[in-house]
Amino acid sequence: MPHVLGSAIGTSFQTWLRRHVRNRGEVPKFPETESEIAAHKQAVRSIIEKAAGPTPEYDPLIPEIHQVHQRDGYRIEAVSFPTFGGLRMTATAYVPEADEPVPGILAVHGHSAHGRRDAKNQQRCIALAKSGYFVLAVDAIGNGERSIELPGYYHGGNEAAAMLLTGYSVFGIQLHENYRACDYLISRPEVDASRLGISGASGGGNQSFYSGAWDDRFSAVIPVCSTGAYRKMIGTHNCMCETPFGVAGSLEQYDIMAAIAPRALLVISARVDNFSFRFEDAESTMKKAARVWELLGCPEKVAFESLPVEHGYPPAARELALGWFNRWLKGAPDSDPTAEPAVLIEDYATISCYPSADSSQVLTLPELFVKKREEVMPKNPEPRMEQVRELFGTPSVKELDMEPITRLPGPVAGSIGTSYLFHTDDGIIIPSITYWPDYSHTADSALLMVGSSKDDLMKSPLVRQGLLAGKSVWLVDLPGLGESRLPGEISEHIERILNIRGHISAFRACHLLGLSLGGLWIGAAQSLLARLSETAKQVSLAAFAGPATVFLAGAGLLEGFERVMVFNPLASYRLGERFFNLHYESFIPGILKIGDIPEVAALAAPNPLTVTAPLGHDGTPLSVSEAADVFRPVIKRYEALGRRQAFHLVGEAEANSLLLTELIS
Template sequence: MKNFPSADLLAGHRNHRGIIDDPLARQLRTQAAEAADRHWHTLQAVAWEETAAQLREHIVAQTGVAFYPQLPLLLKETKRIPLQGLTVAAIRYQTLPDVFATASLYIPSGEGPHPGIVLTHGHWEGARNSVLFQEVAQYIARHGYVCLVPDAWGAGERSTVAGVEEYHGSNLGASLLNIGKTLLGMQVTENIRAVDLLCTLPYVDHDRIGATGASGGGNQAMWLAALDTRVRAVVPVVSVGTFQSYIMNSNCVCELLPGGLTFTEEAGVLGLIAPRALRVINAGEEANPSFMPAEMQRSYRYAQPIFEQLDVGNHIDHQVIAGTHGYNVAMQASMIAWFNRHLKQRPANEPPLPVSAAEIRSAGELATYGPGAREAAVQTTATFCTGEGHRIREALMQVSSIEPEKKKHRLRQLLGLQEAQLRQVNPQLVTDGRQAVQLITASGNVLPIWLKQPANPAAGIAVLVHGQGRDRLPASAVSDITAEGKGILTLDLWGTGSHGSVTATQIDGKLSPHHTLSRSMLWLGQTMMGQWAGELCLAMQWVQSQYPEAAIQLTGFREAGLAALYAAPFTPLPSKITVVDTPVSYLFDTAEGVDHYNMSVHVPGILPWGDIGMLAALANGPITFRNPCTLSGRPLDATALRAHWGFFKTMQRIADRQVDVRFE
């Protein structure tokens, strides 16, 4: 990692004032602050019309957003429920080729054409049919708007098991990264299709389209308006803050723009909505640090001049409304007033009309499908990642050849891998024949290692590393190597053990370990696998400098086995790599075991790049997979192993390299 201040070895300790000091959190937040300052300064200096198109293109490239204006919607309605002043239709429609979304369409009484609103839900139980979003949708419809409420990707009726609630983020949502997609991009793609749908309905005025949502749904509404100029007015609720504040705070993968802080801040995304109408609403009693009014106001302060530069200063507005994180009645009234002003040309100070209270129905009554009746085309994250992964693998096997150096250069980019230059070595105490050492890089990162000297340097040195910290190394592995007379070097990889982050662990809570660290690094254009690979290269180079004649072997357990494979193309060391209980491919296996490995494993675009088979083909020494398994941790039978072996051999042929790879 770059631009690190000097760090303490401890994952978190109390200073003289009793405050927990967390070096990793401090490092990441420092990087985020520096990046945000650069982007805010740039926003003040640019001519916006010359910048907006380039920024949109960059966002589309990073998120994988796709546009399907010619794709048939194939709209199907399964039921209608009459309510006072409106009707609710349960529908499904095609969003991507052979992928369908479930949704509710709230249609006001009267012939129309009515303005249309896309209402995107956040992380509320019940998704589109949660009590809160029924209330908001009915409120919008009773004010004369057609309101389309889709189930977000992986939520509601689109969960892995129909009707069973699940969290669409964490390892499940992050699995999209491996096939070159993002959960954010899938949502935006589908919300653009929601606008496509509204524009085809005869009772909707396609020149008067708006969008709103709360929390993660407010985030969706903001991105939709930024990338689809058909959205004439937007009201994101309890969702706008700063990208800087996302670092080392609690956020979902659906709010992640990989590399986002390398090229923009949230103010830039808000600026893309100009000259159309934007009202931002945040809660006065907000609890999430990322959505605090002060963070929203920072973004607003830098976005407002963009609107003024385009002579539409009255098209941007912000409000802090009393209440907690949600979409309360006062927020709804403010939202309708904004839409009335910009989609119905009503006076700015005209209050919304009183409407009848919401009529709440059960989620089952509003569902598009009954129990067990969901169509296979309503794909889940699991089915989509599985299908896309196999399609990508088949395409890789049709490639005739690659240039290894170009392939390695692209891998560096995917990993965010940077060469670590050793600045200082701090010897520590020697206990039980082991020497503790701190390797301090030129960028200030501290790598803690422990070295047990070999009985005979000619016996060699084994580097042992575990994806959950050195304390998790199997005692049998250590004793076996000791019996052979080899030296042993162990280390705590970044984010693990004594090199960990107490802040991240607390924020992760019940989510997959490294949720906070991996997501924060991705915002900064880095990956945990890239960080770990760089640390392994540095540790092996150092021990080689101490024992020039010793052969070095590297053994990585679980997630650290992947880090060893990522390091393999970039160093002539070690003489042999063994990975234990490590996946043999990034192919999605099953949602049931999706959290078997922690979130350090994900690398955006690694499957289209070449998967683990290509990593092995570019390695500089033999590799042994011991107990190879799937990405969900399942053991592989003989048939599956033969299939993977065939892929590995094909990647070697394409790279014109011969590498000794064994499965045990």
């Protein structure tokens, strides 16, 4: 199918999103005088707290040392300790031989297959221990020995998205667990609690600067290959652990960095890195952040270095970090790069808490999801419409200008096509391929179709059925989909590697800004309805792929459609503890706090609603009897309103014949 404008539309959506950076909600004034610094720092902390969730009630700090190995000048301990909510952090302590307390370093990792046990993580930890630092290397939630599958598994896929359903996030869990890890670090008699540092690369670098801004106990902070600018991260692919809700709507990264002052901050970037961590952006970010250290009279305590290396924590970065720690945690006269000592990498079993285990021995992300799902869900959910509006960010209807672009041949004899652009005053562009049943270019009824792309929609028999029934058929790419796909959206190759599907970069960009991607889609659908209704007396909506679940859950907000039809939506978030083969946008943040999909979808009554071949947690269609059981709340509400005939629950086998009948009628 021909594009209307091609990649330009995805770029325009990216531009629209980036205009929201540090431009939504309460945006703190960046300090211009020393007297303004405290208020700015408090504002930054409040925004981080809102994104992470309130500080949890920590479990009693009762650690367990699983094994100990003596080495030349230091010893290794495999240790675990509780954090909160039944979670237990697996860790390795590298303890130097010393006669008095030494500085402590919290070593956080990025997206390596084996978490803290990864050879590159071991390298820097052992080198620091041999240089006189007590190092606590921890496994982040869903990584290393805390993975769903051992020896390691990506934690930012559907498991991270599922946590959002409950109002919790991997970002928040990491922030609060790192705080608890610091508690454990200072509980050790070998550690001088007044001399603490934190460092990591990539996702570990993000953890470092967020924890550094959050926890004043860290005297020295070194994020590596993780800094850039939110305005450039928006629209690119990163992990959900690096995506705190709403932070980029109120802050830029220089705000986060500035909140670390007057403590010592060294930011290290690679000159060969992905677009999220461009060294040019990091340099600009740090140039602005450094003004706060200047106002405080300690400009020597902040530095930025870019290295001619690739993404990671390479030797040159480790030497810079060691010099920085030596100056600010040991009192060395300068922070010159310091050569690290030679190290011996350990076998995984030597540093494991559970070396003989073939599965995780601590609470995993899916198990935590099940636990939180039960905690947050109302016992007898009766969601209200205002709660659903809030869930989707109060979708707004915008006036759409419509511009015809070109004529196209129709898929049915006698039909004709036209490509259109819909656009709003604030820069949203929605491309459409429209087919008319005849050359009059008019029809009393219209069928609006949305899905992953116009190309996919064209494969649906609904296109032909609609035209034969005398309807105009509008194939539309909503923001972030099809032609509107962000330039930095993940590829199918990466989807296969990470076992995820959908439009993750669009979902993540909206989440980072405090927007709802689903809310944008609902608002766009209502805006399109308003425009199509100028010439069509009746407009039906058919949603496929990721939008199907969004429009099912948000069906109560879709007013004025002749009928809303959703195909292969996720039926429920309660049918399993893990999710497979589902679009990322099917996970609606916070929904379980008001109810499951059927309870929320029931608010569509009494308006006509058809649900076709809904999916279970594994991405396969439910049987008719299973679906009827899951959608009992919807059926009951339609019955209570005397409109049972307006709700159709259709099995996979019956879909085509029933839909044809509906369209003709």
